[in-house]
Amino acid sequence: MKYLFRILTTVACLLTAIYTHGESIDITINKPRSNSTYMLDLMKLALSYSDKHYNFLETSETLTRSAQVEALRNGELTVMWGGTSDQMEQDFTPVRIDGYRGLMSWRFFIIREGEQHRFDSIYSANDLKQFKFGQGKTWQDGNILQQAGFNVVRTVKKEGLFYMLDGDRFDAFPRGATEAWEEVAKYKQLPLTVENKLVLSYTLPTYFFVNKNHPQLAAAIEQGLERAIADGQFDDYFYNNDRVREFLKRAQLDKRRVIKITNPFLPKSTPLDREELWLDLSELAEGAKNYGL
Known part of the structure; x- marks a missing residue:
């Protein structure tokens, strides 16, 4: 299957296949729905810590999950995001930092x-x-x-x-x-x-998955997210996102009963021991309060 792409962000292009300082690197993604740019904007935040320039291309139409996986596998997409599984982590390079801090679990x-x-x-x-x-x-x-x-x-x-x-x-x-x-x-x-x-x-992290031919990109996304966590930019982005803020206003989390089930498909490599990567309900409520919600 072949998809047409259009340029989202135009930057200067260098005609080289080597990742060098100041180079423009193409990233092809699935066309996001108009209200679903959270993960795309998070990736842009992560890559803002890099000294590279990134040129984002998107598919001409929004693909289903299965079509995205196929396109990522054959190289028509460079990166996608979604829930993890052993198969996804075997087929692609996962960035094991949940983009939603556990919220989508x-x-x-x-x-x-x-x-x-x-x-x-x-x-x-x-x-x-x-x-x-x-x-x-x-x-x-x-x-x-x-x-x-x-x-x-x-x-x-x-x-x-x-x-x-x-x-x-x-x-x-x-x-x-x-x-x-x-x-x-x-x-x-x-x-x-x-x-x-x-x-x-149930624990179901949302990760970035990168085509295995682009290890430098996967590393840049991971390093950028780590730096954003360390300097507080990740929290700022998360709590100031319009969709997250609207959810926090409506959900009334303190009035809900939590029913937990196990995700038997959760990869063993999931970094559950890194507490800074996950928010529980009490931490989310405290964070919302700190950000004026």
């Missing part, structure tokens, strides 16, 4: 309006097993839920899941922290809402 349920009462008495993973959950056909989240013993209904197209939920095909659609409220608003013609008592938690 929490799932909030989109449900039908008028059905909050069905979830009010839920206190455990076993309690949740009475429900059916919607998921994309190839999503790692669906695999995690199935391994935990949940009843999962899957389909190819994400957009169809909202209509399937409305049509009683399943009971809840678990979504990431910055996704749930946005998607309810996007599909405002449907009688859907975000459940307000629970948060489902």
